[in-house]
Amino acid sequence: MNSLALAHPKIRRYAFSRQALYIGLAICAVWVFFVSMRIDVAERWSNLTKPDPHFPDTRPQPKRLPQHNVLPQMADRIPCYGPRGKLLGKSPDDDLVESEFDDRYPVPFAGSFEAVGFDMTYMSADARYGPYGLGEEKEDYKRSKVDWDNVDWGKLQNECFERNRKRFPKSADTFNDTRIEHRFTYKNATSIPEIRYWHEFESTRRTAIVIRSWRGYEYLPEDMHHIRSLIAEAGLRGGGDYQVILLVDMKDWDGEQNEYNNEIFSSPEAYQQGLKDAGVPKEFESITLLWDYRLLRDWYPLVPEHRTMWQVFQPVQLLALHYPEFDHFWQVELDMRFLGDSGKILDRLSTFARNEPRKQALERANFWHITEKIGDYQEFFRTVDKGAHGGSRAWGPVRVREILPIGPEPPMPDPRNETFRWGVGEDADALVTSFCLDPTKPTPWVFKGWIYGFKTGEETPRYYCPPAIQRASRNLLFVIHQAQVEEGLRIPSEATLPTFALWHGLKLSFPQHPVFHRESNFDAEFQSKWWRGGPAESSTGVGPDNMYAPRGLGLTFWWETQFPREIFTWWTGKNTEEDGHDVPWILHGDNGKLYAPNIILHPMKHMKWD
Numbered sequence: 001m002n003s004l005a006l007a008h009p010k011i012r013r014y015a016f017s018r019q020a021l022y023i024g025l026a027i028c029a030v031w032v033f034f035v036s037m038r039i040d041v042a043e044r045w046s047n048l049t050k051p052d053p054h055f056p057d058t059r060p061q062p063k064r065l066p067q068h069n070v071l072p073q074m075a076d077r078i079p080c081y082g083p084r085g086k087l088l089g090k091s092p093d094d095d096l097v098e099s100e101f102d103d104r105y106p107v108p109f110a111g112s113f114e115a116v117g118f119d120m121t122y123m124s125a126d127a128r129y130g131p132y133g134l135g136e137e138k139e140d141y142k143r144s145k146v147d148w149d150n151v152d153w154g155k156l157q158n159e160c161f162e163r164n165r166k167r168f169p170k171s172a173d174t175f176n177d178t179r180i181e182h183r184f185t186y187k188n189a190t191s192i193p194e195i196r197y198w199h200e201f202e203s204t205r206r207t208a209i210v211i212r213s214w215r216g217y218e219y220l221p222e223d224m225h226h227i228r229s230l231i232a233e234a235g236l237r238g239g240g241d242y243q244v245i246l247l248v249d250m251k252d253w254d255g256e257q258n259e260y261n262n263e264i265f266s267s268p269e270a271y272q273q274g275l276k277d278a279g280v281p282k283e284f285e286s287i288t289l290l291w292d293y294r295l296l297r298d299w300y301p302l303v304p305e306h307r308t309m310w311q312v313f314q315p316v317q318l319l320a321l322h323y324p325e326f327d328h329f330w331q332v333e334l335d336m337r338f339l340g341d342s343g344k345i346l347d348r349l350s351t352f353a354r355n356e357p358r359k360q361a362l363e364r365a366n367f368w369h370i371t372e373k374i375g376d377y378q379e380f381f382r383t384v385d386k387g388a389h390g391g392s393r394a395w396g397p398v399r400v401r402e403i404l405p406i407g408p409e410p411p412m413p414d415p416r417n418e419t420f421r422w423g424v425g426e427d428a429d430a431l432v433t434s435f436c437l438d439p440t441k442p443t444p445w446v447f448k449g450w451i452y453g454f455k456t457g458e459e460t461p462r463y464y465c466p467p468a469i470q471r472a473s474r475n476l477l478f479v480i481h482q483a484q485v486e487e488g489l490r491i492p493s494e495a496t497l498p499t500f501a502l503w504h505g506l507k508l509s510f511p512q513h514p515v516f517h518r519e520s521n522f523d524a525e526f527q528s529k530w531w532r533g534g535p536a537e538s539s540t541g542v543g544p545d546n547m548y549a550p551r552g553l554g555l556t557f558w559w560e561t562q563f564p565r566e567i568f569t570w571w572t573g574k575n576t577e578e579d580g581h582d583v584p585w586i587l588h589g590d591n592g593k594l595y596a597p598n599i600i601l602h603p604m605k606h607m608k609w610d
């Protein structure tokens with residue numbers, strides 16, 4: 001897969017002693033100066049990543065990450081016990097049942113099954129959610145019933161981690177029962193340092209899956225199936241690689257929304273009361289962490305706006321600060337559904353991101369891969385390369401005066417000489433689930449002007465990749481946290497991870513998972529409005545020139561779409577007049593049952609059917 005060797009962490013750290021760093025930076029400065037004098041064609045590409053004119057910067061420079069950071073392969077996962085008290089894999093009642101049919105698998109509107117490695121199998125609603133209680137109230141429920149109130153998903157995940165402990169580095173540990181022990185507190189009562197640095201921690205190989213919830217959220221059966229499936233498929237079948245955490249917003253915004261006058265961090269009793277008020281189903285209590293507006297205000301006094309649209313990652317930043325035993329933090333939502341095995345899907349996204357080279361990752365993330373316009377992902381990849389004239393906009397950190405980057409310098413100054421090896425085998429720091437856009441150009445983005453703390457204001461290079469269903473590395477969350485604490489630097493949620501990754505020279509990846517459209521035979525012109533010429537017609541090589549797309553009401557993964565609900569209600573047999581008279585074309589009918597392909601749906605507002 002790759003030939004980049006992994007240096008021992010101690011050797012790496014030694015090599016990155018301050019002295020070596022200064023010498024390295026000085027050499028780099030000379031190089032960049034030399035190269036920029038000589039190469040005018042390359043100028044377009046090197047400009048952004050050239051150090052600021054203030055260089056050499058007299059501010060204390062942070063330690064930079066090693067140029068190569070390929071982690072070793074992990075040992076095979078050891079099976080864990082599921083909610084029925086049986087080993088998963090040896091308990092058919094806990095198993096998903098995937099089917100294959102002879103007909104052609106549906107071709108997505110954008111993205112591709114092959115590129116991200118999603119299996120081209122199908123599942124009926126029962127085969128997918130039956131293990132988690134779908135249909136358990138009916139007489140013909142064929143699986144053994146589970147007394148869900150007596151399931152402790154935190155305990156199951158911890159036991160699973162213990163069974164697998166030998167696979168992990170020593171730095172990895174359990175996520176203890178949060179009713180007994182939680183680490184969030186105000187700054188004046190904490191022993192956690194206000195700022196933490198990447199080099200203080202070893203890799204643990206564990207990823208937290210953070211499900212965002214809030215006080216007063218009504219957990220309907222379909223929400224329960226969704227959360228249980230994530231824990232069973234990622235947390236348990238994943239052999240401890242993932243830990244699902246329910247992160248609950250107590251919704252006590254002052255002056256706004258419903259008042260909640262219990263300051264949960266004022267005393268242990270208040271927190272315990274908060275746990276009761278949060279309304280979390282018993283089976284998830286041991287993985288629940290509460291936070292509130294006051295906690296964010298306390299830790300981020302220089303950032304006056306904490307609401308979701310702008311700072312959805314602040315609680316996740318604090319999670320990374322308080323629970324640094326995770327390498328990555330996935331933020332997932334209650335209004336999404338994995339129609340396939342969620343553990344497999346998350347694994348494949350992660351693997352794709354790990355195998356993606358750094359070169360042109362930003363360019364590829366700014367175009368949506370549409371097979372019918374360009375062919376397979378390889379062809380897409382090649383066309384992006386052509387459109388970028390072999391260069392790479394983000395080659396090392398994209399320089400912004402306010403940011404002292406922690407990411408590595410590229411292995412060679414001119415990206416055109418690099419053969420798509422750099423970064424291959426390394427985990428992505430920012431993993432996004434939709435294509436990105438550049439708000440310094442004309443875009444319909446309403447948050448365009450929402451950028452504070454930067455000398456260059458709205459001209460500051462940045463990208464946004466909605467929705468905020470994204471994965472961030474601990475390293476990335478640490479530097480965002482630091483920038484907000486020390487300088488009050490802030491941009492909206494949808495831009496936060498990809499943009500900070502860019503400024504720091506951290507790795508970005510957009511695994512182009514399959515997204516369908518309601519119309520099976522959309523006309524080519526409609527698709528063209530999303531394609532907008534693709535990389536071949538782009539004047540910059542980084543995204544189409546025209547950033548306006550049609551409304552996405554019929555897509556399966558898009559902020560404003562309504563199609564996911566339709567698919568879901570048909571699939572689960574709850575469709576009403578509103579969902580139309582025709583079965584959504586992507587569902588496969590067989591023997592009176594409907595089967596869904598392996599895709600991710602969002603948004604999927606939960607719905608009461610009674």
Ligand SMILES: *[C@@H]1O[C@H](CO)[C@@H](O)[C@H](O)[C@H]1NC(C)=O
Nearest residue numbers: 172173174175176177181325
């Ligand atoms: C979990 O609890 C055990 C026993 O109290 C303790 O030894 C361990 O350090 C805790 N783990 C973490 C990650 O806090």
Ligand SMILES: *[C@@H]1O[C@H](CO)[C@@H](O)[C@H](O)[C@H]1NC(C)=O
Nearest residue numbers: 186187188189266294297298
């Ligand atoms: C600690 O901080 C909180 C929140 O900022 C504040 O309400 C509380 O009064 C402080 N406690 C002390 C002892 O200073």
Ligand SMILES: *[C@@H]1O[C@H](CO)[C@@H](O)[C@H](O)[C@H]1NC(C)=O
Nearest residue numbers: 390412413414415416417418
């Ligand atoms: C980079 O490639 C160009 C041609 O593409 C070549 O002229 C140049 O010598 C190469 N530089 C290095 C350092 O290999």
